Amino acid sequence: MASAAPSTESGRPIDAQDVRRMFDRIAPTYDLLNGVLSFGLNRVWESRLVRSLPSDPQATVLDLCTGTGALVPRLARRCARVVAADISPQMLAQGRRRCSTVATCDWVEADAQALPFEDGIFDAVAVSYGIRNVPDRLQALREVLRVSKPGATLAILEFGQARNRLWRALFGLYARFVIPAVGALISGERAAYEYLPRTSAAFPCGEGFERLLKEAGWMPVKTTPLSGGVAYLYVARKANP
Numbered sequence: 486m487a488s489a490a491p492s493t494e495s496g497r498p499i500d501a502q503d504v505r506r507m508f509d510r511i512a513p514t515y516d517l518l519n520g521v522l523s524f525g526l527n528r529v530w531e532s533r534l535v536r537s538l539p540s541d542p543q544a545t546v547l548d549l550c551t552g553t554g555a556l557v558p559r560l561a562r563r564c565a566r567v568v569a570a571d572i573s574p575q576m577l578a579q580g581r582r583r584c585s586t587v588a589t590c591d592w593v594e595a596d597a598q599a600l601p602f603e604d605g606i607f608d609a610v611a612v613s614y615g616i617r618n619v620p621d622r623l624q625a626l627r628e629v630l631r632v633s634k635p636g637a638t639l640a641i642l643e644f645g646q647a648r649n650r651l652w653r654a655l656f657g658l659y660a661r662f663v664i665p666a667v668g669a670l671i672s673g674e675r676a677a678y679e680y681l682p683r684t685s686a687a688f689p690c691g692e693g694f695e696r697l698l699k700e701a702g703w704m705p706v707k708t709t710p711l712s713g714g715v716a717y718l719y720v721a722r723k724a725n726p
């Protein structure tokens with residue numbers, strides 16, 4: 486199955502460097518806007534993701550598309566080492582500052598589509614609100630599989646489309662009008678805050694994403710709609726040989 490890539494205003498498919506530049510620009514106000522626009526719900530969903538990964542004092546966990554490291558302190562309390570990887574140096578810089586007291590985290594600039602890690606080194610992988618921004622999601626999921634140990638758990642939190650029609654319509658209005666307006670006001674980057682809800686609305690959530698996980702070689706374990714399907718938590722496992 487091909488993973489549809491969003492396009493620029495000129496019609497050219499958005500590539501990973503376009504996405505990197507966009508996140509570099511919004512990095513300084515990213516955390517503030519995240520909290521404001523999600524009414525703090527993001528923290529609740531993220532806690533679900535962290536709890537879906539095994540707690541193991543020996544484990545090394547990859548937080549892919551880590552951004553400003555929202556998951557890092559919570560992951561670090563449950564494992565030996567966190568590797569926080571992201572394509573945007575500015576998001577990583579914010580993350581390093583925000584998580585300066587977390588001594589067990591390495592920060593790595595990396596494209597999810599070509600990870601700079603050896604095969605089979607991670608016990609678990611977390612990805613929050615990152616996968617929909619990757620142009621070739623299938624390739625990224627294959628890369629994550631490659632760098633994971635047999636039996637490793639993958640937990641992905643991503644926006645989707647609410648299942649109830651009224652809720653979907655209300656959230657659609659919020660995403661179409663409120664998110665770009667507030668995003669523009671606080672960050673000055675209206676286009677980024679139009680792109681983010683647009684990609685959420687187009688993301689193949691639920692069974693569609695489970696199919697992509699399977700195609701990449703993952704075994705989906707559990708898919709949980711959150712807040713009526715505004716977001717989804719996917720948990721998958723790498724098979725033991």
Ligand SMILES: C[S@@+](CC[C@H](N)C(=O)[O-])C[C@H]1O[C@@H](n2cnc3c(N)ncnc32)[C@H](O)[C@@H]1O
Pocket residue numbers: 501504505508519549550551552553554555556570571572573576595596597598612613614615618619620
């Ligand atoms: C919406 S933010 C989420 C950040 C963080 N995980 C959180 O929960 O707040 C998406 C992140 O994915 C990163 N990203 C997008 N495409 C990427 C790619 N191809 N490889 C690695 N990181 C990528 C962006 O730079 C950005 O920091």
